[in-house]
Amino acid sequence: MTYDESVLRTKKGVSAAGLGKRFGDRWALRGLDLEVPAGRVLGLLGHNGAGKTTAIRILTTLSTPSEGSARVAGHDVATEGAQVRRKIGVACQAATVDGLLTARANLEMVARLCHLTRAQAKQRAGELLERLDLAAHGDQLVKTFSGGMRRRLDLAASFVASPEVLFLDEPTTGLDPRSRNELWELLRERVRGGTTLVLTTQYLDEADRLADDIVVLDHGTVAARGTPSELKQRVGGDRITVAIADRSIGERARVALARFGDGEAVLEPPVAAEGTDLVAPPTRIVLRARPGLRLVEVVRALDAAGIDAHDVARRETTLDDVFLAITGPRPAAAVQA
Amino acid sequence: MSVGYVLGDSLVFARRHLAHIRQIPEKLFDVTLQPIMFTLLFAFVFGGVIAIPDGSYREYLLGGVMIQSLSFGIMGPATAIATDVREGVVDRFRSLPVARASYLIGHILAELGATLIGVTVLSLSGLVIGWGIHSSVLGAVAGYGLVALFAFSVVWLGTWLGLIVRSPDAAQGVVFLVVFPATFLANTFVPLGGLSPVLRAIAAWNPVSTLAAAVRTLFGNPTALPPDPPWPLEHAVVCAIGWSLLLLAISAPLAIRAFRRRTQD
Numbered sequence: 322m323t324y325d326e327s328v329l330r331t332k333k334g335v336s337a338a339g340l341g342k343r344f345g346d347r348w349a350l351r352g353l354d355l356e357v358p359a360g361r362v363l364g365l366l367g368h369n370g371a372g373k374t375t376a377i378r379i380l381t382t383l384s385t386p387s388e389g390s391a392r393v394a395g396h397d398v399a400t401e402g403a404q405v406r407r408k409i410g411v412a413c414q415a416a417t418v419d420g421l422l423t424a425r426a427n428l429e430m431v432a433r434l435c436h437l438t439r440a441q442a443k444q445r446a447g448e449l450l451e452r453l454d455l456a457a458h459g460d461q462l463v464k465t466f467s468g469g470m471r472r473r474l475d476l477a478a479s480f481v482a483s484p485e486v487l488f489l490d491e492p493t494t495g496l497d498p499r500s501r502n503e504l505w506e507l508l509r510e511r512v513r514g515g516t517t518l519v520l521t522t523q524y525l526d527e528a529d530r531l532a533d534d535i536v537v538l539d540h541g542t543v544a545a546r547g548t549p550s551e552l553k554q555r556v557g558g559d560r561i562t563v564a565i566a567d568r569s570i571g572e573r574a575r576v577a578l579a580r581f582g583d584g585e586a587v588l589e590p591p592v593a594a595e596g597t598d599l600v601a602p603p604t605r606i607v608l609r610a611r612p613g614l615r616l617v618e619v620v621r622a623l624d625a626a627g628i629d630a631h632d633v634a635r636r637e638t639t640l641d642d643v644f645l646a647i648t649g650p651r652p653a654a655a656v657q658a
Numbered sequence: 659m660s661v662g663y664v665l666g667d668s669l670v671f672a673r674r675h676l677a678h679i680r681q682i683p684e685k686l687f688d689v690t691l692q693p694i695m696f697t698l699l700f701a702f703v704f705g706g707v708i709a710i711p712d713g714s715y716r717e718y719l720l721g722g723v724m725i726q727s728l729s730f731g732i733m734g735p736a737t738a739i740a741t742d743v744r745e746g747v748v749d750r751f752r753s754l755p756v757a758r759a760s761y762l763i764g765h766i767l768a769e770l771g772a773t774l775i776g777v778t779v780l781s782l783s784g785l786v787i788g789w790g791i792h793s794s795v796l797g798a799v800a801g802y803g804l805v806a807l808f809a810f811s812v813v814w815l816g817t818w819l820g821l822i823v824r825s826p827d828a829a830q831g832v833v834f835l836v837v838f839p840a841t842f843l844a845n846t847f848v849p850l851g852g853l854s855p856v857l858r859a860i861a862a863w864n865p866v867s868t869l870a871a872a873v874r875t876l877f878g879n880p881t882a883l884p885p886d887p888p889w890p891l892e893h894a895v896v897c898a899i900g901w902s903l904l905l906l907a908i909s910a911p912l913a914i915r916a917f918r919r920r921t922q923d
Contacts, residue, residue, distance in 0.1 A: 381753050407755040417750035421678045433670045434754045
């Protein structure tokens with residue numbers, strides 16, 4: 322992403338060294354090192370319970386670290402909380418807006434608490450309602466809002482003070498695709514203006530599109546880090562996916578495909594069908610394409626082995642592949658969610 | 659963070675509470691309509707059968723209802739803060755450049771304000787049914803001063819309760835279970851003379867009785883005390899101030915500690 326060079330000289334981003342948080346005898350986060358220069362975007366990627374929210378809560382002074390230290394916008398989160406809070410904007414995962422106030426009153430209240438004058442607060446609230454497409458609902462009680470509207474209002478609240486560093490915990494969860502795209506554009510605009518952005522996401526696509534750097538968290542520790550393209554490289558090139566109807570021939574297909582793969586071909590775990598009257602979903606075999614591989618060779622090999630494939634396709638590596646390769650199969654709970 | 663900001667921010671939080679009341683006027687029912695209902699029920703249903711030796715029952719009743727209503731004032735602050743803590747809106751405030759104390763100060767101010775609105779409404783409805791202040795201006799000031807002191811302690815107690823229960827509903831349950839019997843096992847509605855000896859002893863030492871007797875004394879209303887009253891009722895005003903200060907001294911630090919604890923991590 323491009324940013325205003327002059328901004329970098331006056332602003333500082335986010336850094337952390339050995340950050341950890343323990344609840345009882347369980348470490349929710351451990352050994353997190355971060356270095357986010359001003360005006361850059363860091364994506365914290367992970368399943369539910371990977372430690373993303375804990376990291377955000379520590380960096381935004383909502384939670385105190387059990388070990389390690391972190392600096393945000395030039396101030397230590399543990400000892401200079403007040404200074405940090407003056408420079409950050411936060412949107413937590415649970416939308417933290419007041420249901421018994423109107424959207425406008427919520428924003429005006431936050432603005433007043435950021436010590437804007439009454440007139441400034443009024444103006445800022447109006448701008449943000451407009452900007453986040455909530456102007457038509459500005460005078461409606463927030464408890465009547467849909468999940469997506471609440472989320473947008475929460476984001477608006479995090480923008481009120483035009484913060485140097487913005488922390489967003491799963492900002493697009495619950496948004497429809499159109500709102501998601503609009504939000505991405507909004508965030509890019511902020512970043513172009515020099516804002517440092519730290520966001521968490523379970524959407525790999527989102528991290529890929531927004532983040533300059535990605536830290537993959539798994540069970541509280543860093544599983545991988547790098548730019549999106551570095552991570553993709555580490556996990557290899559394109560993927561070949563073959564869909565077969567009958568899982569019983571899966572192993573045979575896997576063997577037939579083995580020679581095309583750079584590494585092992587993987588038989589994807591069966592996806593639970595919802596309801597019994599549905600047709601069982603096809604079994605998929607995924608392999609990393611060997612360099613120079615042509616799809617037609619795969620089709621011929623399958624034909625020769627007498628395997629009836631529904632679909633044979635080649636696709637670019639997604640962060641999903643990165644994720645699977647690094648953290649292993651999803652825990653059962655995450656699959657159901 | 660300067661004191662000016664803390665005060666200014668507290669007022670922003672207090673205004674937020676008032677905005678809530680505008681949205682949900684029912685929030686004020688427990689301190690307005692409920693005491694009026696008790697006043698009317700007791701004045702018109704039981705009033706005829708309860709004899710007060712030193713004056714009219716309606717004059718006697720109001721002090722009791724006032725203390726009962728203030729005791730139920732635990733509910734407002736408890737549910738308000740329990741809701742805020744649960745819904746995560748406190749997290750939003752904590753991420754802003756605002757001293758944590760200002761949220762608590764704003765909450766206490768607003769809840770105290772709501773309680774005092776209730777006291778005003780109750781006094782006015784008392785005037786309508788024939789209650790009045792018969793002491794002096796000084797007595798009236800002292801009476802309302804005591805009421806305000808007790809209200810302040812109760813708001814802290816409610817705040818503490820709201821911070822230690824799991825949910826706003828739980829707070830309501832606890833209040834009902836404790837405050838209801840506590841305000842009936844007293845001289846709130848009936849003079850102690852009609853009670854059995856055991857109940858009379860409990861009621862005599864019940865702080866609610868002391869407070870009601872003190873308010874009645876200061877307002878120059880009938881107290882219906884026997885010629886040889888139990889000690890806490892004989893020294894009702896001093897004891898009532900003592901009880902209120904004791905309650906405040908216990909509940910305010912507990913509330914502050916619970917608030918710190920609930921808003922950490």
